[in-house]
Amino acid sequence: MNDQQLIEGCLRKDKRSEKALFNKYSQRMYTICRRYARHDAEAEDILQDALIKVYDNIKNFRAEGSLEAWIRRIVVNTALKMVSKSSFQKEQLGMENYQEAATEPRAFRNLSAEELMGLIARLPDGYRIVFNLAAIEGYTHKEIGAMLGIQESTSRSQLTKARKMLQSLVLKQEKITL
Amino acid sequence: MNPKRNQEIDRLFQEKLGSHDSALPNDFWDRMQVERASRSKQISRNRMIWLLLFLFVSTAGYRLFYNKKDPNRQAVVLQNTILQTQEQSNPTRIAALDLPNHSELKNKLSNNNMLLNSAENIGTTSEDKNKHTEEALGALFVQKKQAHDKSIHKTLKDRVILQEKTDHHIKTNITASSSKHLSSRSIAGERASISNEIPASLSEQVNNKNAHNNVQTTPSSHKGKVGDLANRQPRPASLLKETATETDLSQHTLSFLKTSYKPLASSKKTDEKLDVSIHNCPDFIIKRYKTYLEFVFAPEFAVRNLSTNQAALNEYIGIRNQTERSNYAFHTGGRIAIAYKSGIVLKTGMLYSQISEHFQHRNNETITEKRYELIEEIPSQDDPGRMYQVWDTVTYVYKGQRVRNYFNRHHSIDVPLMIGYEKRFHGFSVAVNAGVNLNLWFASKSTFFSPEMEPLNYSTDNISGQVNLDNLAKGKTFKSTVGINLFTSFACNYRISSRSYLIFEPSFRMHLNSFTLPETGIDQSYIIPGVIFGLRYELN
The missing domain is CATH 1.10.10.10 (Winged helix-like DNA-binding domain superfamily/Winged helix DNA-binding domain)
Known part of the structure; x- marks a missing residue:
């Protein structure tokens, strides 16, 4: 599935598409989370929060950039919120x-x-x-x-x-x- | 530091980490799905809370700021109500009072707390004809009311006493001269004082009528004028030609007064009340709401929801759901309801509620031993006739399934805060209510499986209720308060006596918070539909 199909599937709340999006980007995003977090448990929390935001807000995604960049930005912002x-x-x-x-x-x-x-x-x-x-x-x-x-x-x-x-x-x- | 070297280092980090994938825990997807479901549920709960809060605040705001006491409006409404009541009871009398030059007097007459019984229906009249004229007169009346209270009440009292002495209705024309004198004097005085305050356009109408006291008038000829205050319903044709002079006015006024005072002036004892009422002459005390005391009992059915955000506990929750089931639930208590004329109802009180559940523990490998002692008497061979007692023991071993039943109960005391809208019909009323129950106290005593599949006792007090697998919880299992639960109902109240109603109220409660502590890793909440039966008693 390409990004467009993933987005359309996620908009339909299709579980297969959501899982596919997860499989495609979660590990890379987890690396980002680990870079910001103090330990792995915190990194998992950040990633969980960020991915839920992605699924909930994917309707707001404008195809001005790549989907990966959009997800990455959400992950980074979520990670920053964890840091006082x-x-x-x-x-x-x-x-x-x-x-x-x-x-x-x-x-x-x-x-x-x-x-x-x-x-x-x-x-x-x-x-x-x-x-x-x-x-x-x-x-x-x-x-x-x-x-x-x-x-x-x-x-x-x-x-x-x-x-x-x-x-x-x-x-x-x-x-x-x- | 060399900037080029820095850039080189940054580029290295970007290359190596920018596309690097880290392995995630295997159950990460499942955990995330559980968390998503939990959050979406929380969002819908929050929306409902905000909606209820908005309804409560907007209604309270409406009551406090928009629909606050308006003396001018009350004066007019009270007057309208009195006149309407009088019209219904005696149209002839009202027809005479419709004369415009008597409107001031009617206003003043209405300012009497003895007529409060007639004021029961305030706010229910819908006639808005000549609204501006009424408001103008109402405002003037309020301004002048206090200054003229004493003289008016004295006049009223004199008239009542006079009427009591004659003990005849006005038709007999007894004491015509004295009543004429009284009424002419008082009416002329009142008219003079009020007409000074009436705007030119209005006072002109009044003065015209003063100048033509003996002219035949009909109510229909004064539409839109001062005299139309009471002229809201069509008059019988026979009344349209009725003549009204100062003398007639006094007679009709006395008749009007006597009718108005009838509930209190019917005996000598009530004369004392009348006297007190007149001299105290309070401002309008208008019953804007009714207060009810409600005793309720509601059989309910509790639907439990167990959830967790720990994937490791999913299987355990499945076992709990298999081995436990809802038994019954109920709540009972008292409520105070304040029902406003507008239909808004506010309720609060104190409720006790209980949720009962049944936990069945089946042990398939139960081994039970039953031992019996046998005592036999055997005749002695050496000593005939003598009996020996022989003791023996027999043991039976039973293998099988052992079933034990436990009844778990959750108790709570709540304070309901409800708002509703009530529509009243003849003999019954219906209402829609919504609000929250604030939990003051909660206690639970339960037995259910531990994660190790052992039946254990859990309560708000003991610390044995260690549910989670990671031994995170080191304290109690159940909370001592469970926050708020949402409540909504549709009530039908059937009148069984003048002050009592039977309540039939299908209801729905939803607990927003878990009964268990967050450290346990398990959320235990309830949705509780039921039917409230009760008795409602009107206090005022």
């Missing part, structure tokens, strides 16, 4: 310990997707969310500020700190491997 604003006020801890580390991109290239997920999961909430939004989803700092209710400058600094922390973590991992 306070996440961005507690992230100063221990940053002075992370020194400027000029890690080459090659170090990340050697890591598998699950290892990268593991690195992201080790980031504090605020860093993780901004890094996901800015580095992976491609939102601008202005958009992130509006989405999270924070200043653009806060978003920028959170991203910088997130990158520093990731590089330090990769460096540490490389040393352990060696």
Whole structure:
């Protein structure tokens, strides 16, 4: 079934179409949820909420973009609702310990997707969310500020700190491997 | 930090994670379906609550702000009602009073709480003819009422006393001169005081009539004028030529008064009441509503709904549904109903309700041992005639199915808050009610299968009621209050005496909240149709 057929089936409340849509996108969306969530149980909750929203609001889908992008946006928004604003006020801890580390991109290239997920999961909430939004989803700092209710400058600094922390973590991992 | 290096890192993350799929738990789809069903149910419940809330608030708002007491309107309505009542009882008398130059007096006469019995039907008159004229006069009357109360009441009292002394109706013309004197004086005074306040267009009509006291007038010739206040129903042709002079007026007025006062002035004892009423002369006390006390008993049938958002509990719920069934339900208690003239009815009270369920536990591998002791007497061989007692034991073992029945009961005390619309007919009324029952107290004592298929006791008090498989619940199983339940009914009230009614009211209740605590993982709610039987007693 292509996306159009899936949408029409979901509009008719056809269970087969709903299941097909689930099979097609749920695993990819679950990856997104895992990137934002603190643990797998929270990721499952986010995905469940998001998919229910998708089924309930599919009538509002305008074919201006792809269905996957629309679902992805719902998943991201749902994930963000799970994170309180306070996440961005507690992230100063221990940053002075992370020194400027000029890690080459090659170090990340050697890591598998699950290892990268593991690195992201080790980031504090605020860093993780901004890094996901800015580095992976491609939102601008202005958009992130509006989405999270924070200043653009806060978003920028959170991203910088997130990158520093990731590089330090990769460096540490490389040393352990060696 | 090098921006190019950053971009490179971001791109790597995008490539590797953007299209990465993570494996989901196998039961994720099932869990999501259960959650969806639960949410859609919650949405429909919320919609119903909002609808009821809207109805309640809009009705309360209507009662408070729109349909509030309007003294001008009341004055007119009261007057209309009195006149209408008088017309029905004695058209001849009213025909005389239809004269426009007596309308002020009629207004003042209507301001008497002794006529409250006639005011029973306030708000039910539908005549709107000459509405503006009536309102103008009503407003003027209210303004002048207090200033003239004393003089008017004195005049009224004098007339009644006078009439009592003569003990004859006006037809006999006894004390004609004195009544003429009284009526002429009082009417002239009242007319002068009121006509100062009447707008030019209206007072002109009045003055014209004053100037032509002895002119023959007919009610039909004054349509649209002041005198049309009471001129709402067609008059018999014989009355159209009736003459009204000051003397006639006084006679008719006395007749009118006597009729109006008749319920209180019929004996000497009631004269005292009359006297008090006149001197207190309160503002209109109009009975705008009736209060009823209702005693109800409702046999019901409880339809249970067990649901869960944990896929692991689905099988357990199936077992519960197989082994338990609704037995009966009922609610009983008292309600206070306030029924407004507009048909709106508000009800509250206190209700006790009980839901009874039957749990049958069948143990197919029951082994029962029954042991019997046998005592035999055997004659002694050594000592003939002597008997020995021999004791023996016989044991029978029964294998089979053992059936045990448990009756589970959920008790609650609720406060109903209901709003309805009641339509009254001769001898009976019908009403549609809706509202909520607020739960004050809830207690349950039940026995049913645990997830391990053992019959266990569960209640609001003990902690043995551990239902969920993951041992999440560490406390009680049932709640101590169960929130609100929605209520709707269609009531038929049949009058069996002047103040009593029989109630027959098919009803429907729906519990919005689960009886069990959320930690148990199971929602246990009920839909309860039933029929209310009861007795309704009118308090005022």
